[in-house]
Amino acid sequence: MPDLFTLKECTLAELITAGExxxxxxxxxxxxxxxxxxxxxxxxxxxACGISPIDPLDSYEIAVDQPHLQQAQQWFRRRxxxxxxxxxxxxxxxxxxxxxxxxxxxxxxxxxxxxxxxKEFTPWLQEAPGTALDLCCGGGCIGIAMATVFPQCVIDAVxxxxxxxxxxxxxxxxxxxxxxxxxHRGDLFAPLNSxxxxxxxxxxxxxxxARDMRDISPEFGHEPQMGLAAGxxxxxxVERILAESKAFLNPNGxxxxxxxxxKEAVDKRFxxxxxxxxxxxxxxxxxxxxxxxxx
Ligand SMILES: C[S@@+](CC[C@H](N)C(=O)[O-])C[C@H]1O[C@@H](n2cnc3c(N)ncnc32)[C@H](O)[C@@H]1O
Numbered sequence: 392m393p394d395l396f397t398l399k400e401c402t403l404a405e406l407i408t409a410g411e412x413x414x415x416x417x418x419x420x421x422x423x424x425x426x427x428x429x430x431x432x433x434x435x436x437x438x439a440c441g442i443s444p445i446d447p448l449d450s451y452e453i454a455v456d457q458p459h460l461q462q463a464q465q466w467f468r469r470r471x472x473x474x475x476x477x478x479x480x481x482x483x484x485x486x487x488x489x490x491x492x493x494x495x496x497x498x499x500x501x502x503x504x505x506x507x508x509x510k511e512f513t514p515w516l517q518e519a520p521g522t523a524l525d526l527c528c529g530g531g532c533i534g535i536a537m538a539t540v541f542p543q544c545v546i547d548a549v550x551x552x553x554x555x556x557x558x559x560x561x562x563x564x565x566x567x568x569x570x571x572x573x574x575h576r577g578d579l580f581a582p583l584n585s586x587x588x589x590x591x592x593x594x595x596x597x598x599x600x601a602r603d604m605r606d607i608s609p610e611f612g613h614e615p616q617m618g619l620a621a622g623x624x625x626x627x628x629v630e631r632i633l634a635e636s637k638a639f640l641n642p643n644g645x646x647x648x649x650x651x652x653x654k655e656a657v658d659k660r661f662x663x664x665x666x667x668x669x670x671x672x673x674x675x676x677x678x679x680x681x682x683x684x685x686x
Contacts, residue, residue: 439463503675531559600625
């Protein structure tokens with residue numbers, strides 16, 4: 392097995408193999424778009440060579456030149472030693488089939504809500520939404536994906552973090568959203584017009600509880616903690632979303648919220664609500680749906 396850092400000339404296939412072996416030597420946590428060392432090695436090697444990981448490639452037996460090899464070696468070291476997630480190294484990630492610019496100003500897109508949007512919220516919405524809200528939008532992936540799937544839908548997207556909104560603005564421009572999507576800075580519903588009603592409110596808010604925050608792996612330490620931490624039981628923000636959503640939903644509207652590992656705490660605290668926990672074909676869990684009438 393060739394050593395990644397003694398490689399002088401190699402093919403893309405050899406770079407991926409050596410990269411995977413190197414990653415496997417390190418205690419790494421996956422979960423920012425991949426779940427294994429081989430996929431991360433392929434992602435890093437392809438990007439270092441200037442090849443999009445989602446484009447079909449005829450052959451992996453192509454030669455890797457020196458500048459690309461050096462870029463790959465640098466990125467592999469930062470991934471393995473500094474535990475930087477791949478998307479923060481390469482600067483992009485994919486969500487609902489769309490490419491997003493990514494950096495440490497916002498969380499890396501990975502919500503299973505992508506699948507719901509991709510499937511046009513079937514069977515949960517009777518018709519295409521005319522208005523939608525992406526609450527806690529981060530870099531804008533959920534709002535932009537909804538705007539793309541529903542071209543007639545007008546979207547508001549809110550985040551408290553100025554940094555996250557700067558990144559969201561880059562993605563709004565990248566996807567040429569024009570007037571279809573407006574970004575707002577503020578605390579949950581505060582920056583919105585109080586008369587505004589939505590057909591769907593979607594949120595991937597912070598929901599990590601204090602114990603998980605204490606044990607968090609270094610990879611997640613590169614992400615803004617404001618996007619993760621949500622009080623002792625992880626419900627600080629979710630509780631407020633549940634309390635305030637009804638006023639902003641149309642009578643047939645639905646609220647969809649990701650709470651990840653805090654599912655059990657949500658079920659316990661809000662047992663009186665008719666929460667529907669959604670199933671995912673492509674992985675993920677901890678997302679509930681509630682219709683306006685049940686709120
Ligand atoms: C888990 S991240 C989700 C980002 C994005 N929606 C995604 O799926 O990748 C949660 C986001 O909520 C934002 N946030 C935290 N507290 C907030 C609040 N009180 N009001 C609005 N946004 C808030 C954070 O800045 C962060 O961008």
